[in-house]
Amino acid sequence: MALDLRERVTEFLGEMVGTPFPDEARVQLRAARRDPLLMGDQIRRAWVDFVDAECRAGPVLLVLEDLHWGDLPTVQCVDAALRLLAERPLMVLAVARPEVRAAFPALWSERGTMELGLGELPRRACERMVQAALGERASADHVTEIVRRAAGNPFFVEELVRATAEGRDAREAPETVLAMVQARFKDLDAEQRRLLRAGSVLGEVFWQGAAARLLGLGQDGGAALGARLAELERREWIVRQPEPRFAGETEFAFRHGLVREAAYTMLTEVDRRLGHRLAGAWLEEAGERDARVLAEHFEHGEELTAAARCYERAAEQALEASDLDGALARVDRAFACAPGEDAAGRLHTLAATAHNWRGAFVEAERAAKAAVALAPAGGKAPHVALAMLAWASGALGKAEQLEAVASSLPLDRKDAALDRDLVLAWYSTATWLRELGRHAAAAALEQIMEEMQPEHLEPGLAGHIFVTRNIAALYPPRRLELALRLAEAAFHAYERDGALRDACLMRGGIGEMQTRLGAYESAASTLHDAKRVAVQLDLPFVVNSTSILLAQIGVARGQSAAAKVLAAAVVEDARAFGNARHMGHARVLLAQALLDLGELAEACTQASTAVDDLTASPAQQAIAHATLAHVLLREGRAVEALSAARVAFETVERLGGLTEDESLVHLALAEALHACGDGDAARAALATARDQLRAEADAIESPALRRSFLEAVPEHARILALAEEWGLADG
Known part of the structure; x- marks a missing residue:
């Protein structure tokens, strides 16, 4: 194991076993101690790296005794090792009482578990126990009666033997082992x-x-x-x-x-x-160290203030273990202890964080709004609560509420201490404002961050700044190559910070930029890497988002049969998580694959359903309308196609542009107009699309990327080919 890897693994295993290292010179450790989710990711990463190294040296047997007394973080760490090191010589032997099923209902159920249950002790074994313990005092009647009463329970055998040895008649002993112990x-x-x-x-x-x-x-x-x-x-x-x-x-x-x-x-x-x-x-x-243990003692002791405090810490510990349901359960227990307003605000923020990561945005919005409402009169709401409210509001398409969040944030760095939470709130809010077409409000926040020098900030903060600039570069005037470089800068900053989830998200962002630029081979490699890491971190929504992009690449490269299978799988996964945004986006790709395969009726159904799924995501809904227009054109339904294309185009105009590739919308409008016999309007629409395409290409300095952008992306190549076919003069 390399020295830097050995140091990281040692530091985070120290966090696992309660032997903390100083963090003054350790950027990743310092960042993780401020973020419970990040700490949990880093601990599991260190544990898996450690076990992997041991397995490379030789076969490993991990023995866990009395697992029914275990804790969820331990179970999840072992599960991660079993899942990620499936090809390594690793075996886990766990011993537990039956109540382990109540504590961990689905214990390693997907890891090829073999369960051996211990039944009643055989009669002959019970007889030997009695005879060995009592010796010559073990008459046949004594042995028979003890074995009968014990019914195969070895502990009951011992208690009956003890009673006999002390001169009591086993036949007069209580009928249950608990009653017998109480009698003793x-x-x-x-x-x-x-x-x-x-x-x-x-x-x-x-x-x-x-x-x-x-x-x-x-x-x-x-x-x-x-x-x-x-x-x-x-x-x-x-x-x-x-x-x-x-x-x-x-x-x-x-x-x-x-x-x-x-x-x-x-x-x-x-x-x-x-x-x-x-x-x-x-x-x-x-x-x-287990705050839940402390909380339960204080709760049973009716020390409710201390119980609420410890349940709050227990919720944070559950987040560290990525146990989102456990975190929410502990938040509920804390609220049952009647915490004060300050504590209640922090608890609502924890709940909002857990709900957002679960994709339960309605619940996240409710919790975040409660946290913001508990801010002191005349004071400022905690920045994490505002960041969580921005996330939920954006995912739910609530633009006005998102603008209200933006107005709650300081717009002058002189009025606010620069910290991770504030930058998180700025960047989360600005990103979603762009997505929902509120560009002026987004620009005000981006201007603050534009003044910051990322090289002078901690890596995690620098990553947020780079992401914000990346999103801004995707809107007119688009600079896709710059957006790619900013995504790469954000990824490397998050890597230095040890922010595994953010780094995974930005790895996917790099893949998305490469896809937009038509660099499909590089994009596929990047996205497969991102998907692999997302599986390791148990981030299903990232797995789905990367799969959507891989399906898009499949359609673009003429591999529509494989893209159809992949997109359909994402639809089902997203439905299970209640993520309408991903479900709709996947249906768009599924419709495009079906269109390419000539399955027009089903393509029309999927595109229409995608339009309904994406009501709260107007940018992606525009792409769904454009896809539906292309399907309708293939079916010969030009008037309906033009109606769908106009809706898509009007959405683009209203939003001031999309982070998505707008060329599909412009192409749908031009071809629908042409099919309806309005040649002049069709030529004008196509000229606009071509000129925009060329402007975006001119901002790409790399010849290879400029070429792939214009020639490899099917919609782009189609626009240029039609422009030549229709004899459009250069603008």
């Missing part, structure tokens, strides 16, 4: 019972220091407590753990979950509340 408590003195009850508050494992805190013991009581713990260990109520979680502590585990359950049920409600309150405080002081 009578053999303990009062202080031992108190100690077990105190330990049970903490869970299946507890610590000597925590027990002392719950029992109200000072330093003088330490020796007596140690003696009681040793006696309980000798009598097999508890087991000392060889590697305690907290340094300097002695850790014990209950011999069986039923022992802990029996002790816990003996607590009064008052004792439980007090115990959980003290347990939460002790664990927090000891350095417990």
Whole structure:
């Protein structure tokens, strides 16, 4: 493993195991500590790189004991290794109780899992256990009765054997193992019972220091407590753990979950509340990293302010694990604890972030608006909340609301401290304003960022600046080669920052620019790389967006059969996620592939459906109308085609241009007019399309890219060919 890779892996594995490194000279580590989603991505990346290196050195067996006590980040890290290292010599052996299915319902279900369930202990094995434990005291009647009562439960066998060894008649023992354990408590003195009850508050494992805190013991009581713990260990109520979680502590585990359950049920409600309150405080002081554990203790202890605080951190930890549903569940638990307004605002922002990444934009909008509304009177809403509201508003096509977000942002750098959150809000808002045709409002934000010097900023901030400039370059006057270079600059900035998701998005952006320029071979390679990384990061919407572009390349290169299959798959995936934008865009490509294959009826259906899907995305809806016009022309329905083409053209005019390739719209209008017999209007429309095409080509300095732009893109080549065929004079 190369030195730089080794350092990165070590730093983020340190975050995983609670051994943090200083971040003064570590750009990626510093960036990840400010962004829980990025931290989760980096930790999983480091873990997979580490396991991959070990597998290259030799076969690896990873053993996980008591997985039912595990946590989701661990399960997801293991899942990522199994998914991404499927060809490596890696085996995972996990041991767990049946309740693991409740904790992780779909545990590695797509990884070729083999499950071996342990049934009842066979009768002969139970008999051997009894005979080995009791020796000569094991009469045939004793053995038969114990085996019958235990019904194959080895723990019940042990308890019945213990009762017999202590002189009690197994036939008089309680009918259930839990009742039997509870009955055994009578053999303990009062202080031992108190100690077990105190330990049970903490869970299946507890610590000597925590027990002392719950029992109200000072330093003088330490020796007596140690003696009681040793006696309980000798009598097999508890087991000392060889590697305690907290340094300097002695850790014990209950011999069986039923022992802990029996002790816990003996607590009064008052004792439980007090115990959980003290347990939460002790664990927090000891350095417990799982905020959900702390939150649950405080909640059970009715310390609701502390519980809300810890649930908020637990939601952030869930985001770090890319557990978006878990993050939302913890946000709900925090709200149930009646947090204050400041905390509520942060919780709504976390919810908006999770919903946006899920593609649930209606819910994201609701949460982001709630966060903004909780800003202090006369104050400014948190920039992350505004960025999330901009994202949701743009995806939902709510241009007026997006402009309201823009008006809430500072438009003078002198009035605002420059930080990642503010730049995120600026760039997210400006990008969506451009998409929805609100160019004046976008330009005001872009002007602020234009004054910034990316080379003087942290890489993540520089990446946002480059993306904003990239989007602006896609609008008239278009500079596609510049847009490509800016996308590349943004990608490299995000790579330096370790912003894996943003880098993946911009890798796709580079592929999109290469596609627009007709550099299809390079574009396909770039997009396949982006899709591979998106799979690794579990970003289904990026997987779909890259697949849409790959389908577009397939249609352009005459590989429409493969493009049809790919686009149809995206339609189904996008439907599963409720992403109408991707569904409509994929239908456009599906219609174009079907048109090329001569399947006109189905092409018309898909294009018409795409128009409906893209109501909230006017730019892409214009492309859908243009595609429908081309299909109708092939069907000989010129008047209907002209109507669809006019709608597309009017949308382009209203929006002031598209980030999409407008040539399809201009070509549809020119050909529809020509088919309807309006030659002069057709020639004028085509002349406009040709002149715009040439202007865009003139801004491309690379001869190879200029040539591919004019000759490889089918719509561009068609416009130039028709211009020559119709005898258009140079403009």
